[in-house]
Amino acid sequence: MSDRLSLDTLNALDEAGFVAALDGIFEHAPWVAAAASGERPFASVTALHEALMAPIWAASRETQVAFVSAHPDLAGKAARAGDMAPASVAEQAGLGLDRLSDAEYARFETLNAAYRSRFGFPFVVCVRRLTRDAVLDVFERRLGHDPEAELAAALTEIGHITRLRLVERVEGPGMPAVAGxxxxxxxxxxxxxxxxxxxxxxxxxxxxxxxxxxxxxxxxxxxxxxxxxxxxxxxxxxxxxxxxxxxxxxxxxxxxxxxxxxxxxxxxxxxxxxxxxxxxxxxxxxxxxxxxxxx
Amino acid sequence: MSDRLSLDTLNALDEAGFVAALDGIFEHAPWVAAAASGERPFASVTALHEALMAPIWAASRETQVAFVSAHPDLAGKAARAGDMAPASVAEQAGLGLDRLSDAEYARFETLNAAYRSRFGFPFVVCVRRLTRDAVLDVFERRLGHDPEAELAAALTEIGHITRLRLVERVEGPGMPAVAGxxxxxxxxxxxxxxxxxxxxxxxxxxxxxxxxxxxxxxxxxxxxxxxxxxxxxxxxxxxxxxxxxxxxxxxxxxxxxxxxxxxxxxxxxxxxxxxxxxxxxxxxxxxxxxxxxxx
Amino acid sequence: MSDRLSLDTLNALDEAGFVAALDGIFEHAPWVAAAASGERPFASVTALHEALMAPIWAASRETQVAFVSAHPDLAGKAARAGDMAPASVAEQAGLGLDRLSDAEYARFETLNAAYRSRFGFPFVVCVRRLTRDAVLDVFERRLGHDPEAELAAALTEIGHITRLRLVERVEGPGMPAVAGxxxxxxxxxxxxxxxxxxxxxxxxxxxxxxxxxxxxxxxxxxxxxxxxxxxxxxxxxxxxxxxxxxxxxxxxxxxxxxxxxxxxxxxxxxxxxxxxxxxxxxxxxxxxxxxxxxx
Amino acid sequence: MSDRLSLDTLNALDEAGFVAALDGIFEHAPWVAAAASGERPFASVTALHEALMAPIWAASRETQVAFVSAHPDLAGKAARAGDMAPASVAEQAGLGLDRLSDAEYARFETLNAAYRSRFGFPFVVCVRRLTRDAVLDVFERRLGHDPEAELAAALTEIGHITRLRLVERVEGPGMPAVAGxxxxxxxxxxxxxxxxxxxxxxxxxxxxxxxxxxxxxxxxxxxxxxxxxxxxxxxxxxxxxxxxxxxxxxxxxxxxxxxxxxxxxxxxxxxxxxxxxxxxxxxxxxxxxxxxxxx
Structure with a gap:
């Protein structure tokens, strides 16, 4: 699409411009782009995404939990209240999670509460890679994880979410494979x-x-x-x-x-x-x- | 089943007894059994059934039409009014044709009327060999027949109906194959x-x-x-x-x-x-x- | 076959008669039948065969090796010289092992020698359960066994050989399944x-x-x-x-x-x-x- | 291949040049190219081939038979004697028809004689489209044809033969599909x-x-x-x-x-x-x- 930024342009911006250009891809976490900025120039969009994820994977557990915790609950109060990052709004709406019946909403509330109580952070999943039924299957399966595996699972999902957001924002050589x-x-x-x-x-x-x-x-x-x-x-x-x-x-x-x-x-x-x-x-x-x- | 008549018994009855023993298998047509009576003894139940059908196939068109016409409409007024031979009642009930919605009843009425108007006799089909959906498919397909083919189709169906009734009434060697x-x-x-x-x-x-x-x-x-x-x-x-x-x-x-x-x-x-x-x-x-x- | 002994008869013989009746099934080993004799009566031919194998499996390694060693080489000198138990003669002939070309004979001689030198007893296999090509495949595969596994393999084969011989000698309830x-x-x-x-x-x-x-x-x-x-x-x-x-x-x-x-x-x-x-x-x-x- | 003539070149030649350029494709029949020459220019090599076949299909039966008769017997005396058009030599050699055993040669001789006696012209087949076994199958099947069908079959085969020769001689747009x-x-x-x-x-x-x-x-x-x-x-x-x-x-x-x-x-x-x-x-x-x- 013509309104995407070219990788060349992104490579040439100053750090503040680079961080601003990627705003919203990683929710409430400008430090991610700032940390990756110094690794430029990137030869491919895939390399850019890997460089953005690297500081997250390298962070302390405390930082990782805080980072995950900045994400909204799935189909939760924020979604109902319209109090969610624009990208999340669109992604959840794509699955109809903004139009749940009261019973469905209640089921998500129960799962969200159980998950937060078990892991201490909200359930994050890349909804664009799942059907609505699969979201619930995955939710229940992940509730059975041990905490370390689950934190890794959440970060992996954030990788999927941000990769999809990135390919809509940036174009250039070496685009990540996001399509089946x-x-x-x-x-x-x-x-x-x-x-x-x-x-x-x-x-x-x-x-x-x-x-x-x-x-x-x-x-x-x-x-x-x-x-x-x-x-x-x-x-x-x-x-x-x-x-x-x-x-x-x-x-x-x-x-x-x-x-x-x-x-x-x-x-x-x-x-x-x-x-x-x-x-x-x-x-x-x-x-x-x-x-x-x-x- | 122990309450079935044996073929030997049937072979030994006098004509009136033979006709009475088969009463109701061929609806309103004691002449059928009477005509077959003289062919006894039968070596098999299959041969008995074929001998019963033979006078029908050999009859004049007028007699055949009268014979077919003695059958009730499928899912028609007689069924609603309880005014139908007991065997027909049970057979139609097995397919739920006695519990039709008003819309379904209306559809059968329309088909029955079209059929009678085209062929001059009621639609006869062996409902025990069809699902309810198939009854309607067959009904519509047969409406497209030419009259001679359709009269033969009606008699063939009566053959199926009576064969099934016969195997419930008579037991003996050479039972017709009626089961799939x-x-x-x-x-x-x-x-x-x-x-x-x-x-x-x-x-x-x-x-x-x-x-x-x-x-x-x-x-x-x-x-x-x-x-x-x-x-x-x-x-x-x-x-x-x-x-x-x-x-x-x-x-x-x-x-x-x-x-x-x-x-x-x-x-x-x-x-x-x-x-x-x-x-x-x-x-x-x-x-x-x-x-x-x-x- | 009418000339087989019935299990009942076998159960009723004295020990010497029992041993004589089974002569030749276990080659050069009347002690096997003698040991099983006291377990009579047998309810099935399968049980009889298991009882005959039991003293072999229970014997010392030395006795087992001696027992296996009483068998002739496969397609070996004894076969060529006609110096072999009658049952073995027929079984090996069934596979054409008595009509080998000189090259084939030489190959068996080489394998037999390698096997004896590695394990200290002759290669025994139930030839009636193998094609000729499969005999050679099995021979080479078993040369790679360790000695304990191979002794067990040889005894298992003797079980197959004697089971087949037994069902030709004895008839009665519970015949072992020997046919495919x-x-x-x-x-x-x-x-x-x-x-x-x-x-x-x-x-x-x-x-x-x-x-x-x-x-x-x-x-x-x-x-x-x-x-x-x-x-x-x-x-x-x-x-x-x-x-x-x-x-x-x-x-x-x-x-x-x-x-x-x-x-x-x-x-x-x-x-x-x-x-x-x-x-x-x-x-x-x-x-x-x-x-x-x-x- | 660079040594093929371009269709453009062929289109531009005078008639004598055109006939010479295609010499040997249609055996002993320069009249074929002469007849097609006036149809130039051809837009495709496929159209060129069709134009070359057209005068053959349009010819009298007598001319057609004479044309077919100018072809050598398959694997016949001419092949043995080296007395055959160069293209035919290579084609028949590709199937090993120049290296037949005496028995095979005799079989072809018998078939060739039967065919000539039945149809009055030699058996022609595009050997590059058949295995050796299939040549014999086709030969025997075609012996059963009636004369008109067989003359058409022979001309169709000459179409296949000349199409293959043409694509080796000429290059240009619209090459005929000759490969599987x-x-x-x-x-x-x-x-x-x-x-x-x-x-x-x-x-x-x-x-x-x-x-x-x-x-x-x-x-x-x-x-x-x-x-x-x-x-x-x-x-x-x-x-x-x-x-x-x-x-x-x-x-x-x-x-x-x-x-x-x-x-x-x-x-x-x-x-x-x-x-x-x-x-x-x-x-x-x-x-x-x-x-x-x-x-």
Missing amino acids: RLSTHVLDTHKGGPAQHVRIELFEVGASGRARLAEALTNADGRTDAPLLSGAPLRVGSYELVFHIGEYFRTRALALPDQPFLGQVPVRFGIDDPEGHYHVPLVVTPWSYATYRGS | RLSTHVLDTHKGGPAQHVRIELFEVGASGRARLAEALTNADGRTDAPLLSGAPLRVGSYELVFHIGEYFRTRALALPDQPFLGQVPVRFGIDDPEGHYHVPLVVTPWSYATYRGS | RLSTHVLDTHKGGPAQHVRIELFEVGASGRARLAEALTNADGRTDAPLLSGAPLRVGSYELVFHIGEYFRTRALALPDQPFLGQVPVRFGIDDPEGHYHVPLVVTPWSYATYRGS | RLSTHVLDTHKGGPAQHVRIELFEVGASGRARLAEALTNADGRTDAPLLSGAPLRVGSYELVFHIGEYFRTRALALPDQPFLGQVPVRFGIDDPEGHYHVPLVVTPWSYATYRGS
């Missing part, structure tokens, strides 16, 4: 070639239902023209692809039963690696199919 | 053997949701101790098996992601042959699976 | 059912070529009428099934290329468990296939 | 990712044995760095890929039997489309595999 990709491919092994014009729907699957994220048709190579998901982290969570195979085979005019063996083929799968490439193909006949995590 | 079977098998090709203790759920899938029909655990051979469905016709319709593979692989203590690639594996399939054997196995690893109509 | 089974199944997922009339060949694959062991046609259920191998231990080794799928699909009169994608489908696999059940199905279309170790 | 491609991909669904460092061998399979064409290792994406075959027509015929999966899984240090279920996995397949893309992947665990014609 989901793709598919439909092979018709009844005819021995790619299956064209198969309608595919992608859903996010949550405890309270599923939400459609994308719809596409396969092309002459049995693929979709664009990946089903790309350009951003894949949210850790549960998904379902639905391949409308019955419609497809009807167009091939085969002699199939009125009630075909395969109509809509759902493939439910989990994503665990937000920056990964998930290729989930379907190898299909009117009477069989196979799928796998491909590459 | 659904079975499964889970192979774990990660370890190279059957997958034991996999929880499996079976659902009927309808336009308005899915209803659970069965739940089972796989045994040491990766099969369920009993078929998932058996002992009756499989209702033509859409089904879903859900294999709880995530739970299973967790018990194998493999190094898998917190958000596993495969958790619940749904396999949605159609049944078109009520007396058929559907074997729907799952060949699975934590990263792949295949299924097919087996045998 | 190889079966197959061909599913045509192009048409959605079993593939009938598929010709299948089974080969043993060795370093010097492959030898055909069996040929069969699939029946209406896509299976062979009898297992491809059964009734004896499966020889550990390498095998190949060849499914003549091109011929099969030609009979289905599909529109396939002159040079079909699939003609003969070879499936090469290893057998490691002589008493196991190996089910090796083929799920096939003209353009794809899958196979796996099933159950 | 064979690729593979190995997915390890035991670990859920590409299988790296799998050794793969490719063989041509003939009646008298198999000949190794290529060997490759899979890279980090489970693919070979270059296609297994490319840059030329794929010869119609039978092939075998051998995937050394046993070696691969040994490097993963899994707990597998001494005699693994899968060691060398052969995948035998036919190629029917010389200019096609054959993608033949392997989806594999230590206990299962699947393959299919992919894309």
Whole structure:
């Protein structure tokens, strides 16, 4: 995007300008940018981000806890009150955490309280890498951590949060990999070639239902023209692809039963690696199919 | 069942007794049994049923239409009014056709009227061989038939209805095959053997949701101790098996992601042959699976 | 077989008769049967065999070594000279070890010498559970054992040898499982059912070529009428099934290329468990296939 | 190649120069180039080839037969005597047709005589698009043609032959597609990712044995760095890929039997489309595999 700062510009600023340019990426912690300023020039945006994280990882436990504690509760009072850093507001809103029902809000309040009481700092997680259901799963899993592992987990999450913020603020060589990709491919092994014009729907699957994220048709190579998901982290969570195979085979005019063996083929799968490439193909006949995590 | 009549007994009755013994199987048509009576003795229950159908198939079109017309509308006024042969009552109730919402009732009324107006006789279908959604699919498909094909379709359905009634009334050698079977098998090709203790759920899938029909655990051979469905016709319709593979692989203590690639594996399939054997196995690893109509 | 002794008879003999009845099963070791005699009556042939092995496992190392040393070299001078117990003669002949070329004989001589020099007793293996190639593989693998593991391996093999001899001498309840089974199944997922009339060949694959062991046609259920191998231990080794799928699909009169994608489908696999059940199905279309170790 | 003529140059020559430049592509038929000369300029090499074939397809049957008759017998006396157009010499030599045993030579002589006697012209086939075994298959299949279909088949083959000669003589925009491609991909669904460092061998399979064409290792994406075959027509015929999966899984240090279920996995397949893309992947665990014609 044209309104991002170039890495060259950033490398050339004086320390105050550098700190100001990165304001808000690390919440309430201008000392982070100040500490990294002297390491300039950076050859890549990846190197810049690593240099920003370095003073945090090197800090005393007390400083680390204070740093984490400057973050707002997830879906907490600050979120309700509008009293949160602008970046956090947008990130939490992206997951609908600003529109929780009272019951959901109460569940977060309980988890937040349990977490603070156990660890002494607020729960921090990079919500842009998780579905809403996964946020709760991760929350509960991390409540079982021992305190040292959990402090490291919180700092790692801050690494993820700030990396995403940084790539929206700065452009230049060596951008960090922050985007994942989901793709598919439909092979018709009844005819021995790619299956064209198969309608595919992608859903996010949550405890309270599923939400459609994308719809596409396969092309002459049995693929979709664009990946089903790309350009951003894949949210850790549960998904379902639905391949409308019955419609497809009807167009091939085969002699199939009125009630075909395969109509809509759902493939439910989990994503665990937000920056990964998930290729989930379907190898299909009117009477069989196979799928796998491909590459 | 011990209260069924034996074929030998039936063979030995006088004609009036034979006709009385089969009363209600062919609705309002004692002439059917009377016509078959002289063909006795029958060597098998299958032969008995074929002999009962023979005079119907041999009758004039006028007689056939009158015969079909003696059947009640499906889910129609007679059903609401309780004015229907007892066998029909039970069969329609088995599909919940006696508990339709007003909207559903109205839809059946519309279809019944269109059908009668097109063909001159009521829509007859063997509801014990269909799910509720399939009844509507078949109804609409048959509305597109030409009249001769449709009369034959109606008589064929009466064959199915009466065959099922007959096997509940008479026992003896050569019982007609009226039951289908659904079975499964889970192979774990990660370890190279059957997958034991996999929880499996079976659902009927309808336009308005899915209803659970069965739940089972796989045994040491990766099969369920009993078929998932058996002992009756499989209702033509859409089904879903859900294999709880995530739970299973967790018990194998493999190094898998917190958000596993495969958790619940749904396999949605159609049944078109009520007396058929559907074997729907799952060949699975934590990263792949295949299924097919087996045998 | 009618000329086997019944377990009841064996249970009723006096000790001398019992020892005489089992003569030759444990080579040059009447003390084994004598030691087990007092444990009678045995409820099963399996229990009898375990009771015969028990004094061997309980003996001192010196006695065990002497016991093993009473066995002839594999394919050694005794075999060439005809100076071997009759049971050993037949067993080694079954693998063609009595018809070795001079080069093969020399290789066995070298291995036998190396083995004796390392362990102080001859190499013993149950040749009826191995292909000829597997004998050499096992020989070389066992040369790498440490002495205690190897003595146990030799006794375990004597257990296998004598179990097979025992089931040919004695019949009664609780026969030990000494037979494996190889079966197959061909599913045509192009048409959605079993593939009938598929010709299948089974080969043993060795370093010097492959030898055909069996040929069969699939029946209406896509299976062979009898297992491809059964009734004896499966020889550990390498095998190949060849499914003549091109011929099969030609009979289905599909529109396939002159040079079909699939003609003969070879499936090469290893057998490691002589008493196991190996089910090796083929799920096939003209353009794809899958196979796996099933159950 | 730099020594090819450019299409521009060819378009600019006078007719005599144009005919001379294409000499030998159409055997003993300068009239072909002369007839096409007036159609210049050609926008693509594909259009040039089509324009050269057009007068042949438009000619009288008598001219067509004379044109075909100017070609030498396949592997015939002319080949033995060195009395053949240079292009034909090289093409037939590429298949070893100049090094036939006496028995093979006799078989070709018999086929050539039968063919000439039936059709009145020599058998012409584009040998660069066939394996040696496939040449004989095609020869026998075409002997069954009716005369009109066979004359068209001969002209179609001359189209293939001359297209290949043309792309070696002329370069320019719109080159005809004369090359096929064979690729593979190995997915390890035991670990859920590409299988790296799998050794793969490719063989041509003939009646008298198999000949190794290529060997490759899979890279980090489970693919070979270059296609297994490319840059030329794929010869119609039978092939075998051998995937050394046993070696691969040994490097993963899994707990597998001494005699693994899968060691060398052969995948035998036919190629029917010389200019096609054959993608033949392997989806594999230590206990299962699947393959299919992919894309």
